[in-house]
Amino acid sequence: xxxxxxxxxxxxxxxxxxxxxxxxxxxxxxxxxxxxxxxxxxxxxxxxxxxxxxxxxxxxxxxxxxxxxxxxxxxxxxxxxxxxxxxxxxxxxxxxxxxxxxxxxxxxxxxxxxxxxxxxxxxxxxxxxxxxxxxxxxxxxxxxxxxxxxxxxxxxxxxxxxxxxxxxxxxxxxxxxxxxxxxxxxxxxxxxxxxxxxxxxxxxxxxxxxxxxxxxxxxxxxxxxxxxxxxxxxxxxxxxxxxxxxxxxxxxxxxxxxxxxxxxxxxxxxxxxxxxxxxxxxxxxxxxxxxxxxxxxxxxxxxxxxxxxxxxxxxxxxxxxxxxxxxxxxxxxxxxxxxxxxxxxxxxxxxxxxxxxxxxxxxxxxxxxxxxxxxxxxxxxxxxxxxxxxxxxxxxxxxxxxxxxxxxxxxxxxxxxxxxxxxxxxxxxxxxxxxxxxxxxxxxxxxxxxxxxxxxxxxxxxxxxxxxxxxxxxxxxxxxxxxxxxxxxxxxxxxxxxxxxxxxxxxxxxxxxxxxxxxxxxxxxxxxxxxxxxxxxxxxxxxxxxxxxxxxxxxxxxxxxxxxxxxxx
Amino acid sequence: xxxxxxxxxxxxxxxxxxxxxxxxxxxxxxxxxxxxxxxxxxxxxxxxxxxxxxxxxxxxxxxxxxxxxxxxxxxxxxxxxxxxxxxxxxxxxxxxxxxxxxxxxxxxxxxxxxxxxxxxxxxxxxxxxxxxxxxxxxxxxxxxxxxxxxxxxxxxxxxxxxxxxxxxxxxxxxxxxxxxxxxxxxxxxxxxxxxxxxxxxxxxxxxxxxxxxxxxxxxxxxxxxxxxxxxxx
Ligand code: SF4
Numbered sequence: 001x002x003x004x005x006x007x008x009x010x011x012x013x014x015x016x017x018x019x020x021x022x023x024x025x026x027x028x029x030x031x032x033x034x035x036x037x038x039x040x041x042x043x044x045x046x047x048x049x050x051x052x053x054x055x056x057x058x059x060x061x062x063x064x065x066x067x068x069x070x071x072x073x074x075x076x077x078x079x080x081x082x083x084x085x086x087x088x089x090x091x092x093x094x095x096x097x098x099x100x101x102x103x104x105x106x107x108x109x110x111x112x113x114x115x116x117x118x119x120x121x122x123x124x125x126x127x128x129x130x131x132x133x134x135x136x137x138x139x140x141x142x143x144x145x146x147x148x149x150x151x152x153x154x155x156x157x158x159x160x161x162x163x164x165x166x167x168x169x170x171x172x173x174x175x176x177x178x179x180x181x182x183x184x185x186x187x188x189x190x191x192x193x194x195x196x197x198x199x200x201x202x203x204x205x206x207x208x209x210x211x212x213x214x215x216x217x218x219x220x221x222x223x224x225x226x227x228x229x230x231x232x233x234x235x236x237x238x239x240x241x242x243x244x245x246x247x248x249x250x251x252x253x254x255x256x257x258x259x260x261x262x263x264x265x266x267x268x269x270x271x272x273x274x275x276x277x278x279x280x281x282x283x284x285x286x287x288x289x290x291x292x293x294x295x296x297x298x299x300x301x302x303x304x305x306x307x308x309x310x311x312x313x314x315x316x317x318x319x320x321x322x323x324x325x326x327x328x329x330x331x332x333x334x335x336x337x338x339x340x341x342x343x344x345x346x347x348x349x350x351x352x353x354x355x356x357x358x359x360x361x362x363x364x365x366x367x368x369x370x371x372x373x374x375x376x377x378x379x380x381x382x383x384x385x386x387x388x389x390x391x392x393x394x395x396x397x398x399x400x401x402x403x404x405x406x407x408x409x410x411x412x413x414x415x416x417x418x419x420x421x422x423x424x425x426x427x428x429x430x431x432x433x434x435x436x437x438x439x440x441x442x443x444x445x446x447x448x449x450x451x452x453x454x455x456x457x458x459x460x461x462x463x464x465x466x467x468x469x470x471x472x473x474x475x476x477x478x479x480x481x482x483x484x485x486x487x488x489x490x491x492x493x494x495x496x497x498x499x500x501x502x503x504x505x506x507x508x509x510x511x512x513x514x515x516x517x518x519x520x521x522x523x524x525x526x527x528x529x530x531x532x533x534x535x536x537x538x539x540x541x542x543x544x545x546x547x548x549x550x551x552x553x554x555x556x557x558x559x560x561x562x563x564x565x566x567x568x569x
Numbered sequence: 570x571x572x573x574x575x576x577x578x579x580x581x582x583x584x585x586x587x588x589x590x591x592x593x594x595x596x597x598x599x600x601x602x603x604x605x606x607x608x609x610x611x612x613x614x615x616x617x618x619x620x621x622x623x624x625x626x627x628x629x630x631x632x633x634x635x636x637x638x639x640x641x642x643x644x645x646x647x648x649x650x651x652x653x654x655x656x657x658x659x660x661x662x663x664x665x666x667x668x669x670x671x672x673x674x675x676x677x678x679x680x681x682x683x684x685x686x687x688x689x690x691x692x693x694x695x696x697x698x699x700x701x702x703x704x705x706x707x708x709x710x711x712x713x714x715x716x717x718x719x720x721x722x723x724x725x726x727x728x729x730x731x732x733x734x735x736x737x738x739x740x741x742x743x744x745x746x747x748x749x750x751x752x753x754x755x756x757x758x759x760x761x762x763x764x765x766x767x768x769x770x771x772x773x774x775x776x777x778x779x780x781x782x783x784x785x786x787x788x789x790x791x792x793x794x795x796x797x798x799x800x801x802x
Contacts, residue, residue, distance in 0.1 A: 148698055149663035156697045163696050172666045192667060193617060195646040200619045200664065221664045222619050224687075225696035240693070247621035291624075310631035317628070328625055328717055565620050 015039050016060050017099055024054050036263055036502050040100040048103050049113040055090055055099065056118060063090035063099055065406070066119035066393040068531040069126060071133035072518060075159035083107035084135055087516065088115070089503060089531065093390070093404060096411050100503060105135060114140040121393035124539045132157035147220040147568060149173075156228060163228055176204040176216040185213055188550070192221040196299050196554045199564030201538065203553075210550050215542040222568040230528040234494035235261050235335055238528070243329040245530060246566040248291050249284035249509040251320070254333035259414055260504025260515035261335050264497050267466050271458045273337035274415040279350065279453050280323070280332070282446040286357055287316050288509030288561070289397075289439040290364075296558025297368065300377055305367050312360035315353045322349060335495060336470045337463025350454055354447055361443050369440070378433040382544055382556035385430060393536035396511020397438045398560060402430035408507040420452045432559045469495055494523030510534055510561055532566040601737060608652070608678070609734040610640040612727065615651035615675065617668060620658030622685040622717040629720040639727055648674040653730065659687035660700045672707045682726050683709045686716045
């Protein structure tokens with residue numbers, strides 16, 4: 001469809017980012033598209049760094065928030081001369097706009113410039129692209145494996161790497177830090193199995209007394225290959241996998257996935273489904289914040305809030321259980337809607353749960369907010385500036401704690417968030433205490449959203465009737481041959497998305513959770529890249545703790561709410 | 570008739586200890602039974618939580634399900650102080666050596682519960698970096714199915730361990746030889762260790778020494794009712 005491509009290009013040309021880059025780089029801009037509203041610009045690899053720098057520094061563009069960088073393998077795509085591609089996602093907080101910058105790399109020598117000196121957050125992402133795809137970034141300070149273990153051979157995300165091929169890891173990596181010769185400092189290893197490291201991250205710190213001189217982090221202890229598995233599953237089958245990304249708020253991940261696929265397909269869920277999704281997303285957000293706060297203070301020695309909070313959590317679990325039959329990993333969302341309608345007493349159940357949450361949140365605040373010990377441990381600890389937060393790609397409560405009020409629910413409303421009235425709390429200092437306050441306030445705002453969504457809950461279908469996307473109802477399958485065939489075809493062939501790529505995003509409990517989906521028209525996606533909020537947040541952690549006391553480092557990690565499932569995928 | 574007899578397992582007629590017996594409040598039993606009873610009611614778990622299952626594990630320790638009812642609320646984050654390794658969550662190859670080290674560091678007797686399908690079989694992650702069940706490297710005594718298992722089933726697993734401790738069962742030998750995939754170097758095979766011990770005992774016996782670790786009791790005196798005592802070795 002040449003006309004369609006031309007139209008896309010025209011749209012892209014009209015965007016300031018394209019215009020400015022074209023002025024600056026001229027011939028080196030190879031392509032600009034606007035597929036499904038995602039501005040994507042392909043540049044020649046010689047202009048890679050310059051393009052990124054222009055996007056960041058040009059006052060009209062101001063793409064300061066680094067979101068994601070990943071490799072893509074187009075082994076089976078004959079139309080492309082080059083096998084690999086690197087895709088960079090950026091966001092401009094001032095202009096409220098996402099952009100994707102891409103460059104193609106040949107199979108023989110997949111080499112391109114590093115962006116570490118443009119965006120601090122690029123460091124780990126480039127290491128990941130090196131680890132999984134073997135793409136080399138010249139000028140990178142430490143281009144080593146990050147997710148897989150040291151004994152691993154090959155680059156597993158390449159299309160010609162067999163999914164099940166494993167290598168034995170004999171010995172854990174011992175040194176993350178280089179200790180200066182003759183140094184008398186103590187090297188302390190924290191994690192991956194350590195009570196303060198919720199999940200399995202690892203930090204190694206060089207201690208001078210109790211002060212941390214140097215620190216380095218290691219991840220990948222839960223790298224269970226969501227992205228590789230997703231390339232072998234249909235769009236439906238990926239839903240349960242998404243639940244296990246951020247398992248503290250499983251529903252939001254599925255919500256994000258459904259929205260991303262719906263964007264790719266160009267379908268929409270009916271209003272009732274969207275409202276149900278909003279309600280459950282907000283309950284999940286509350287649950288996530290409650291767990292974050294309570295486990296954070298457990299690390300500091302206060303165990304009571306944990307027991308208080310888990311009462312409310314159990315109530316939310318019961319609610320989810322009544323809706324879909326699972327407590328934690330819900331798998332309730334479907335492409336184009338939700339799996340089934342909510343029970344008749346949904347409203348009453350939600351309101352009862354809300355009552356519990358109110359009570360618990362109040363108790364929690366009484367226990368903590370004005371507690372002098374807690375305040376002393378949290379105030380002015382782990383202060384992180386706006387600029388650093390953007391450069392590392394912080395999002396969600398952590399970014400808002402640092403004073404930037406970027407919330408996708410407000411700035412790019414999805415699922416009808418624009419129908420509800422709520423506020424976005426923003427911190428002023430950027431320390432642990434601010435992050436805590438933001439989370440507490442978000443719990444209250446979430447309750448407000450749920451309240452409005454419940455009272456406005458529309459009637460109607462809970463899933464779209466687009467038969468290319470959603471299964472026909474069982475009653476029709478049993479009584480009608482057309483529906484039976486439709487059901488069979490859809491289960492057998494899966495959803496077939498037109499070739500193209502989109503970046504779908506939602507406001508997860510930890511911030512912008514994005515899915516970059518590349519479809520080649522087959523039933524499995526060709527590439528799924530999760531943009532995990534924790535990855536950027538945790539990357540900054542070793543920098544944050546340098547120069548602080550060891551005990552403060554423990555106070556900080558809990559408040560960042562790093563979830564291993566999402567971090568390592 | 571003395572303490573030594575009890576320890577070495579000889580039948581002791583309780584009526585010999587008249588003064589104690591007549592005052593009531595005494596239960597006669599074997600040491601094994603008492604020790605097992607003690608062990609069973611105070612299992613200290615080491616939570617090796619890595620992923621989503623750890624969240625349900627938290628519910629299991631939380632106020633609603635309250636594992637304290639079973640005497641296991643003392644979570645130990647040091648393997649040296651724990652006797653139950655509770656593996657909750659996916660174990661990937663990179664984590665393998667760490668899990669193995671922790672298992673080795675636990676003192677015997679030790680038990681292992683594998684919580685969830687990921688720890689048991691790799692679950693629905695059949696891919697390049699996920700261990701297909703922790704029994705590739707360590708023995709597992711109870712497998713808990715589910716993704717994640719409910720806290721109830723985890724409680725059931727705990728009770729199963731309790732039952733087995735009570736009946737004097739031993740924890741499982743390492744398995745895993747029959748499985749494809751990684752078996753980390755120096756896997757802790759208790760059979761090998763027992764053989765090594767037997768060998769050591771035999772060589773010591775041939776030089777007239779007692780086996781290592783045998784406790785020698787030196788009971789000074791055993792008194793009869795009237796207070797006259799005789800020396801025992
Ligand atoms: S068994 Fe399921 S819930 Fe448990 S760690 Fe594995 S994926 Fe997560």
